[in-house]
Amino acid sequence: MIFVASYARMSTGASLVAFDGKTGAVRWRGDLKLAQDIEHSRYHNHVELDFDHGDLAIRGQESSQAYFELFAPADGAPLFRVVQKQ
DSSP: OOOEOOOOOTTOOOOEEEEEEETOOOOEEEEEEOOOOOOGGOOOEEEEEEEEEEEEEEEEEETTEEEEEEEEEOOOOOEEEEEEOO
C-alpha cells in the first residue's frame, strides 16, 4: 500500500489516504482534526508519516500542540492517540 498525508501549513489537521500499491484504488481515507483558536496568519502545521512496529504513525506539530497517532495500515482503524499542548 501507498500512504499519503495531505495537509496545509496554515490550517489544522491532515487527510490520510491509503492506495492499493498494484491498482491505485483507494483502500481507505481518514481525517485528523484538532481544534485551534489561533489567528490564521500565526498558524503553522507540519505532518510526518512513518511506521512504528508495523503500524502507520503520524506525527504532527501545530502552533500550540504536538500529536502522535497510530493507525492500522490495513483499514485505517485508530489504535492510539496522544496530544500534547504546548
